[in-house]
Amino acid sequence: MYKKIIYIISLISLFNTTFTNCKKSNYEVNKSVQNKKPSIPGYYNINFDSIFTKKDNYSPEDDTIVYQLNKYFTHVWKSKNLSGGILVARGNSILLEKYNGYSNWEDKTLISPQTSLHVASVSKILTSLAVLKLVEAHKINLDQKVNTILTDFPYSDITIHDLLTHRSGLPEYTHLVDLINTWDKRKKMSNEDVLDLFSTHTPLLQYKPNTHFSYSNSNFALLALIIEKTTNMSFPEVINTMIFTPLGMKHSYILQEKDLKKANLSYYPDGRPYKFNHLDLVYGDKNVYTTPEDLFRLSQAMYAPNFLRKDLLDQMYTPYSNEIPNIKNYGLGMRLMVFKNGKKLIYHTGWWHGSNAIFIHLVDEKVTIIAIGNKYSNMIYSAIRLAPLFGDYPLPNMNKYKYD
Template sequence: MWEEPLIVEEDCLQHIEVPPTFTPVSAGKLGGQVDSIFRHLHKRKGFNGTVLVTKYDQIVYKGAFGYADFRSKDTLTTQSIFQLASVSKQFTAVAIMMLKEQGKLQYDDSLQVYFPDFPYKGITIRQLLTHRSGLPNYTYFSDEFWPDRKVNLSNDDVLNMMVAHRPNMYYQPNRTFSYSNTGYALLASVVEKTSGMSFAEYLKTQIFEPLKMTNTYLFSNELVEQTAKVVSGHIGGRRKRLPDYQDSVLGDKGIYSTVEDLYKWDQALYTQKLVKRETLEEAFLPTGKLNQKTESYGFGFRLKQVESGDTVIYHGGLWHGFNTYFLRNPKDHSTIIVLSNLTNGSLNYMKDVRNFLYPAQSGARARKQQKLASAR
């Protein structure tokens, strides 16, 4: 498959030279190989979802495998809308960056600047962005403190529970990394406080509409109107996973989108349409090593060195029957976007896809690459 690159209103900032060997023929061959990988994952590992892969800003492959709903046997398409789970966090981070550029907040502001009654001292916006706040996870403490699970939980409710009940911190702020859904829910509340808009309206008017992401929504009444396109999440045994009271908390999750809209998002991150280049580059800076020093975390993005030696920017997501994966490699402007509505472990094989697209270098080339990396 070969498609012309997406037309953006501003020139790419990180111009990339396309090698003469990358032609419609070679792109088609690459797309065929990717198709074979995902057909194998679908047949042998139970993958159910949609896929879009790019290289040098070109779509080389997109496809859909399986069902939007196993009971009704509705088939998936690349326009099917999935819950993005934690892939949503990068949108929250960029919203914070946009407001920072507008002078409406600073990364090192204390949360008390925005919420005077917030009971935990010394926690900053930067620590929320980088998962270094030490705050307890609302997905656990709300089970204890929320009185009626038939009533949807809001971001304000999460904040009010923390003020009223003060669940114990996991550790002191900025001591270490600990992945925090609470932190990103609070960042969505900061967006609302500083913009004067609901989080859903801010993302819609400031990000989704300017980027023409016409099939992207947040968990809301507006999403309900798109039920024909929204797929169902499924857990073990292909059982449908119904939404519950925590689905309505936004910022850490709650965005619904398609692989094609996420391609528009990927392309926009190479421009200054949303934020300046230097602002986005700060989001891709490591803030401490994770997972035995093989990766790090920036602002809403994980950073990892793959087998080829390239550093990729990525995030995964897992929530209520949805499993998602979004990876970008700035070196060759390639992207892997995978959305699944069946949490059966099939996305554990994304390493195989990475290793195919970014194979390990060998011999003198690898040594030269290591030497260049050490000199930086």
Template sequence: MRISRYIPILSLFLFLSCNDKNGKNGNNPNDTVLLAEKYEVSFPKLNSKYTSDNKTFVENFYNKHYNPKDFSGGLLVAKNGQIIYENYSGYAYKEKDDKITAEKPIHIASVSKMLTAVCVLKLVDEGKIALDKSVQTYLSTFPHAETSVRMLLNHRSGLRNYAYFTDDKGVWNKKQTLTNQDVLDILATKPIGLESKPGTRFGYCNTNYALLALIIEKVSGKKYAKVMNEMIFEPLGMKNTFVFDDLKKKDEVSQSYKNNYLRLAFEFLDQVYGDKNIYSTPRDLLKFETATYSDAFLSKKMKAEMFKGYSYERKGTRNYGLGVRMLEFETGQTYFFHNGWWHGNTSSLVTLRKENVTIISLSNKYTHKTYQTKKLAAHFGDYPFKFKNEGNGAD
């Protein structure tokens, strides 16, 4: 495949705004913007007044809630694929005086699940994976015949988290690096058991996405990192995004820190991917999120499967689609997002589908500030959040 024909032109329009100053909602219906030649997305351009007013609002929000002198990471807010505001501060690798910039990849933690899910759904579009087939169809040694691919994607598999069952006596020697294949082998050979019967309830579990990465490898005959490059990163021009799958290269990537800049060591779980271990930037993630509006990138059928809830056994607003969290309000509004937390890395990607607004926050120095994205969402849409006494929202 020649990559050159898929080079995106998103960068040509990210900072553009039209000169119509009369638009009340920021839109000029006569203008469109494109993501890429292959993945065209038609969005109105933002007028200068809308951009200026909202840039000021978000900048004030950033200065109030993030404290640039202390925050290590990036915040980006966009509408219609066009950046309204972005800011970067702190260090990717403090000991090397390597500062975070718009081009510096940092660990996006569980936001990686969104990208893994889209890769799986694209393979479903290609007829290589079937959502309701047993996981055993693709991973023959997997021990639970009733567990489907869809159950891995929406966390209804009932599986235990590999980060926990590797703590069980006799299961794993923590002096050895754990791999995705090891996770499968443990499930196949050890009496790990289930948290619940497959398909009966939601249970967020990193094991699901470690197995999905193996399924991607099985049906493609290629490593997960290569498939992600070929199907997502390269076609979308995500030049600063990659899968970290080799602990021998741990000194070559951005580090993670406690909130006092004490560097956190890599450990035996840090080579498992699919659930985590994608490094990226807010700008690259904007390209990915914008592409999800394109029917050429992901079919309408797969988007419908992705952005709907699957868990209604308990009352409440919280739900999960295929690789995306959501809050379903009685007002009819649905808030789509995914948060992440791994070591000192925290992340949040918000995709307001009704308003075409994207909010991305990444940090590599432990903080709950990353999850302030929810407060920004309430500015751009009618989301009835109650912020008092809320949790940190981490995964």
């Protein structure tokens, strides 16, 4: 606690200049990159019917597993009145797909397979995949210094790899804005404003780069900017071109200002809606709106040989921080549990306002588990408890661990 107090005092002492509002709006940033020649890896064709073998799609235990999955849905989702959707699949075979609750709790609009919900930090998976696609295309490299692309970035030792692994030491931009208390919260921040926050004030790093894991949304807000500067396209355009369109993710988008009136809201546990605030247009760290079925398309593609080079996917699934064995490991935009028996559980959680989400990728079993909720409840994360139905995953007691 003493170290944290000293750190906060040090931060405050650095902020002797006023953080100016909105150097560039999201519209201006997008307009500026549209005026340059796009530079993005081309399309690829994935035959979803040929990704998995018959063995991948079926297990003789599936009848028992389906029974247990339905029992879980009844005893957890129904009894706890969770709102959202869950999908569990082996290969191409969907074993459970259920929806509960409302996309609009005021007019009682039911959630359907086409209902796009905010998946919060699960968005980091797509940001990471976009970065790795650019690495594959030799547009950037993982060891490249951030300030070779974002020239105003004041930390010369931080690399793209440090951002992807949360080992940069950068403090959380959402906390810094509150700390300096000079941002007009009637205005929405952009990713350029996040960069300006660091370039103008150069706050102290929490740790020396690549020495310690410290989860910070700042890392992925900056990665989205790196993607924009590298491709000369807006981040939403890149994700749409690289991922949503070629994978057929028809109900997925990145939240932008034009979407604020149509986007489904998230809710407090009592059903009151969360209002959008000044942080809600920063993307890369969050702001993917999607469905369980669309995320399933992404999970399937991650098994396809022509989606991303295998050595890059292997790096994505490699733990670079082992802060708490079996619990707190992080790869490239992916959380990991690596057990003594050699099993590796690959996943990411998300939380923002009233949204909770979890994406689980069991590589050995070709199993996907996806749960998205739009009315705040930690029970959404209980979907990770389904992993032992498919393999020897000796999960510890995770109730005391925070998900973000």
